[in-house]
Amino acid sequence: MQVTLKIRRFNPEKDKEPWWGEYKFEAEPTDRLLDALNHVKWYVDGTLTYRRSCAHGVCGSDAMLINGQNGLACKLLLKNLGSKITVEPMRGFRVIKDLLVDMEAFFDKYRRMKPYFITHSPVPEKERLQSVEERQRFDDTTKCILCGACTTSCPSFWANPDYVGPAAIVNAHRFVFDSRDEGKDERLSVLALNEGVWRCRTIFNCVEACPRGINVTRAIGEIKKALLLRKI
Amino acid sequence: MNGAGRPRPQGGIDLWAWIFMRVSGVVLLVMVLVHLVIMHIINSIEVINYNFVAQRYATPFWRTYDLVMLWLAFIHGVNGVRVMIDDYVGSRGWRLLSLASLYVLGFIFLALGSLVILTFNPARPF
Structure with missing residues (x-):
């Protein structure tokens, strides 16, 4: 399936304001959102920053605001999120960079x-x-x-x-x-x-x-x- | 952010406020519904006049009923606003000012309402 990933980006060393990065690519419907984020980081823009560790919904590293609702990127499948997905850092924490927040x-x-x-x-x-x-x-x-x-x-x-x-x-x-x-x-x-x-x-x-x-x-x-x- | 340097009052008031909100909420649900049924379904605004009120207030029952409803509803509402101020008014000055005006206004209105209910004289001709 064709996926459009809209990610809230912010690098305090370069950006004055957060901005939206849009990434279009082909992915499997059974891919997790984390796989999509990895795709962007590994093949499109290596500066994209987020936490992930076990990638199986146990360590609790990759919680983020996904389509307006908090969830773990490693537990949500693309087919359940739709072809347009917005990803933002969790609200209320200081953003260190992109999806990485100060906890x-x-x-x-x-x-x-x-x-x-x-x-x-x-x-x-x-x-x-x-x-x-x-x-x-x-x-x-x-x-x-x-x-x-x-x-x-x-x-x-x-x-x-x-x-x-x-x-x-x-x-x-x-x-x-x-x-x-x-x-x-x-x-x-x-x-x-x-x-x-x-x-x-x-x-x-x-x-x-x-x-x-x-x-x-x-x-x-x-x-x-x-x-x-x-x-x- | 961790609030270590701020004075931390013991949550004694908050505990009782929480209980009060729940108890008064349940009591008010019944009292206000009864009030609405009597005032707007059994009677109507065309029927309600000075005489109607005077008749009701000739007995201590409805006075007590209205007084309890007034106090419960008023404190319930004021506490609700207090909680909102607590949540959303960050600066010390504004917080103090808004809480002080809330309590002063609350006290004045509660006193006025109680005064009317308690000192209303049904024998006095209108």
Whole structure:
């Protein structure tokens, strides 16, 4: 099929303003968008810059704004995107070059959630056991690959970059509802702050954006409920 | 960008505001619908006059009903605007000014409304 790829280009060393690069070429309908981007980079314009690593929807490197919706370039097939495809960097992050964005602040917020096990009780002789039901409680939020698609689709985040954002909350949820973890209070205290969960206006963009199908708004709602139950 | 240098108030108000929005929303859904049915379906604007209001306000029930509806709706609305200002007004000065005017105006209107509902005297001839 004939594909027209419209890519939002920006090189801060050369360009004053971002511009649209248009690339027309022949591709297989079963090619992924990432293959199309690779085609441009390898055969048309080597300066095109974007992140990609595993290329199989697991590492979360190639999240971008595709036809106006956040998604992973490696998980979307050209036949499902149409013959005219627009690709832009994720919104709300500083563009370093082309589709490459600065995710430092994003990971900083992730780290603020203390995304590791916290235990105070003495170490048991064997491993800390957990029932199937207890594991199921937070199963959905273990799927996050930190691609940033949810956070950069969130209007509350666009309006206020200090908002921790859905991705950080999802990763806090993963530990808050883990029966083995004992750092619930520390994490909830961070989420109760002014830039925490209360900035969420339940817009549901994050749920649509998540390439892993995580019910993000539900997870945020459960954190809000936990904060309320902690107070009463 | 990470907000490390900014004072971070504890989200006590936000938690209760969140609960209030949900509870008042559910209560208002019922109260406003009842209000609309009485005012616009059972009665009509041609029937509603001073006498109609005076009759309703002769009993404490409708006064309480209207007062509760006024307070819930007003605080619900003011909190909604507060949240919008919080989201979209970035500069400190404008934020302070808009929040201050919101609270002052809100207080004046809420006080005026309450004054009318509480001090209305149905015995007084029009």
